[in-house]
Amino acid sequence: MQISIQKGDILDEACDLLVVNFFQGIEKPGGATGAVDTALQGDLSALLKQDRFSGKLGEKLCFPTFGRLKAKKVCVLGLGKKADMTADTVRQIGGHIVKAARDAKAKRVITILHGAGMGGVDAELSAQMLGEGLWLASYEFHDHFGAETKKKKSSFPSNILMMESERKHIRPAEKGLERARILAEATVYARDLVNTSPRHMKPFNLMEAAKSVSALSKRIRCTVYDKERMERMGMGAALAVAEGSVNPPQCVHLVYIPKQRSKKKIAVIGKGVTFDSGGLSLKPADGMTTMKIDMAGAASVIGLFRALAEIDVPAEIHGVFIAVENMPSGGSYRPGDVVTAMNGMTIEILNTDAEGRVTMADSLSFAAKRIKPDEIIDLATLTGAAVVALGEDYTGIMSNNRTLVRSLLKASEAAGENMWELPLPELYEEALKSKIADMNNTGGRTAGCIKGGLFLKRFVDGIPWAHLDIAGPSYCEKETRSDTPYGGTGVGVRTLMAYLKSLA
């Protein structure tokens, strides 16, 4: 899909679909919509009235022009109330434009820089938001369909042109659009990794994806530790999780070196369980069908590096994940086992299905001991309890550092990704006690999401750290946002990029 910006008048160009907008609570259309209305001798405003078009966000009214305009069809898109408009509204508009274009079977689409000059949105930001919405919405995962089915799949518009009349807005808009392209490509790359069936996305494949991303830039290096090297480093916890699978674990360390030498070092850790059957504490059939998504944290780390291959940020970034498969077999680790993590702490396994925190004990220890970063941010589909507490659309953030939480919440808002903080109270540490080891790996029935966070906290060695439980938003089963289609979402990639941008 080609998206570009051009100086000119929307009425001068031929296209299959022209998309203009309308605010809720407005009497008469103005701007581009007003111009279309005038060209149609007021028929547009008459139609809006007749249709009781309210203008709420995402509402659409499409009609053919029968040769009265150069555009074959026009779509009026509701923007919601003027006072409610934010940058994310424009991103959502991008998603709705893709829907309107598909409904109209339009290949060539023309639209405007929606919302530019309002609610703190300038031409650059409007173009970035629109670009993100357009590209993120035009995603479908086709890899596993047979050749015949693939041919029949409906397609997306091939050409989207944003027309802007003022010359001074063209350069900034192009800049915003370029950032959108990079962020969307990185997000979609993470989605592909998540959507790939688990027999095609084993620990080896996830490691290879990280390697191929590192090959995109001279600023990125990738080191892989195989099972023997993990043994030598003392990663007894992650290795135990891997024991049930015939597919060996992989420990992956990516490094991004910024253009300007930077003193700040940030480590981003992802949970990389390529399939979570639960192990001997086997999941019920229904709970297992989507468990290919259990590497979504690692996928977002890889997606982040894909963006870093094209966008410079002012910090040294380390990406770490341990890829493992959690399977039941004669070799599996057992409930009752005690395992030792890389930092020397011992863990009594009460449930082999709480494997995420057991593997992350070693990836976090590796980061804290070997990398010694200034900050650690982890992303993990850690607990079903996070989905119970916050639902499918919110990431739970837990942290030992106020400043980091504040910055990440702000970044998530800029990225249009919902995030809410949960506490890490000392009070609940009790639940992690074990009579025979330093801790147990479940923490009991209540506050599961928080206890997962408290467990991880023990492995970051006091370094400022934030844990993002993405169990809900990593996967979309019911579409709630116009820019997020069914399947893996690539959640976190754009929040992290927004955070790294804010460091400048």
Ligand code: BES
């Ligand atoms: N990968 C799951 C968490 C999960 C559940 C992610 C649903 C996405 C959707 C994790 O490994 C797990 O099984 N956690 C257990 C922990 C419990 C045994 C302490 C859970 O949440 O039930």
Ligand code: MN
């Ligand atoms: Mn599990």
Ligand code: ZN
């Ligand atoms: Zn898991």
